[in-house]
Amino acid sequence: MNILYFLIGCSVFLALIFLFAFFWAMKNGQNDDTYTPGVRILFDDDIPKEAEK
């Protein structure tokens, strides 16, 4: 059963990684604008020239 010490250590360590990943995302401003990127992704990359005429 001593393996539990190791496993719990692992799980806490993993959880910590996610926590810091979240902090990093916050600091990076990834949660500042939660609306625009969702719209932006729907635009076509380039306009076909024929469509203009």
Added chain:
Amino acid sequence: MDTLDTQKQAEKLKQCYHCGNDCPDQDYHYDEKDFCCIGCQSVYTILSENQLCNYYSYNNTPGTTQDVISSHYDYLDEPKIAASLLDYSDENISIITLYIPSIHCSSCLWLLEHLYKINPSIVNSRIDFLKKQVVISFKHKEFSLRELVKMLGAIGYEPLISLQDVVKEQNKVSDRDIIKKIAVAGFCFGNVMLLSFPEYFGMAAFEQQFKTFFGWLNLIFAIPVVFYSGRDYFISAWKNLTNKVLNLDFPLALGIAVMFIRSFYEILSGSGAGFVDTLCGLVFFLLIGKWVQQRTYHHLSFERDYRSYFPVAVTLISEAGEKPIPMDELQVGDRILIRNNEIIPADTILMKGDAVIDFSFVTGESAPIQKVLGEVVYAGGRQINEAIELEVIKPVSQSYLTSLWNNEIFDEKRKKIDTFSDTVSKYFSVVLLAIAFGSAAFWMFDDSAKAWQAFTAVLIIACPCALALSSPFTLSAVLSIFDKNKFYLKNTAVVEQMAKINTLVFDKTGTITAPEGFRISFEGDLSYEEQCMISSLARNSGHPLSRELVKWMKINEYFTVSEYKEIPGKGIEGIVNRKMVRIGSASFINIKSEKKDSGTVYIQISERYTGYFSFRQGWRKGLKELFSHLGSKLNMHLLSGDQDTEREYLLPAFPWESQMHFSQSPQNKLDYIKALQKKNDKVMMLGDGLNDAGALKQSDLGIAVTDNINNFSPGCDAILDGASFEKLPQFIQQAKDAVKVIHISFSISLVYNVVGLFFAVQGLLSPLFAAILMPLSTVTIISFTSIATHVFARKNKLI
């Protein structure tokens, strides 16, 4: 003789391809598309030349109607002014964040992020849609800031540049801090819960070795929760204690502290599992409640003052010529140039030119005022005639207008809103402490260990988590319901304030009048031919009254107009059907008029005065019903800056004649509200312009009514979109219902507390019991408040 049918119009009105408005005629036709005005057409031309017509494929008619761009952006070439606006600048690249109010759909987003196609000097542009901001980096050597702003204006996205960039400022204060705290609390809560389960389910003898290990881990997790996430509760409780106030943060902080100490002691001594689980959950839920309450509107500001109304720069006339300078460098004695449609930034003396100044935003009086040379012109007016020269006699910060804001009454600690939870928490804390000490004293004689247990158990179980969550969840639900109905509140406390209102004060112009839909009438005699001539002339002008007139006359036959001339602030003239037609103000026509208001337009055909049109603003939809509905429950007052020409028109809808006052200056309005408050009335003021700013601030609840929420609105507690004006009674009812919901949910959470206390005073509180009771009560409260609020909203027809 010209025939009438030379330009006969198709009866069916076409929609503008750019903005979707009805096209008055087909003059604006380009690329097989119809446009309502030259502005829309020119935007289309620019876009099609740059292969940006995808703009029109994402949405139908994504554009906004083009107003004539009147602003002069010469000041942006001044390095000093430009530097204060730029976020970043090096040798090649400059970055600027611009606030563009007209951003409203995905087409806007697409276009503004493809600006580089119009001008390759724009390196990159990125939109924040909700904040209506665009960050543009550009090569300033090839493309100056002024050219950039002009280009944005040309495609219909004129940025708003003002002295007090409030929207930008408020967005800096982000909620990152509280989210971090929630993340930490949530992380610890999850882990602690996992580690506490073995204890709750019971452990076999051979597993006992883990008990201390889990306990210690729990303690480690509790440390960041208490000292980082929960820190604000201790600070706030301490601050309030030193100010001799007992608010809800005190029992919360006490509960957190006691839980931590008792858990620490139990785990250290091995006598129990502690309450770390409950502790982490408590802090986690509390912070969520706090976060929900901190609702911010990215695109609105409630703190605007004169600085956001004034332009950034003003044109200074010196011996060296005209030069734009920043507003705060304006000094007494400076000579400034104010062009048509510009705002006068300081108290000045008229030195040169013909000044016709519209003070409607400052005084509420809609008739423009003519000034003579040497007369004092107060700040805040808008020149509606040709350019004038003025000499500054008072600095910007001391003008009559700005003094309205700096009025000393506002420096006093003003309208502390007494929320229900503040009131309750005073008694709650006292009762709680009494029970805690009482039970400790009771057990003290019998069993001192039990005394300690009972004492801490009371403080833990009575920790008013559910109580603390009732208000934020109810009120934020109300806020989001109001939000959907275009009624934006500054914060949650405003809802409770609104429920207490018993007196309503309305401003007239702009508040209860509709922005469009004039009631037009004509006095005089006109033949049909003459009517056609007037309509033909008027449709050449972009002036709102001309547009309204054309719409009202509904004439589909036109003459050609030659020698058309428009004199700003006066009128228009031109030769129609070989006759000189002049439409405009009395002074323009050269006649004496008895009427003083600006809503009168005189007609002269071939030097002959033929009559006048009078324009009276219509009331908002459902105004009469609104007045009669609200009047049955609340005291109604009406204050107007205008003269009383409208009195007779208002009386049928507003029968409280003694409570209707005209010719009120901003100071009068403020004093009127003060007088009402002296009688212990709770006053809600609805206004729109700067002239109401003082009254809005003084009132218990100031609501700014606006027809375009991106426009300037004075500092207030709430912003109401004119379209939702008729829902006012529903909003008030909803606020009252919300307070009812809070009362009920307070009672529910008190029941939970009493049940918990029943066990706690006997010293029988087990960690498992606490760990179940706390989240259970929390979930009950959250679901009850949101369901009840929505049920009431449905009843009030708000959703």
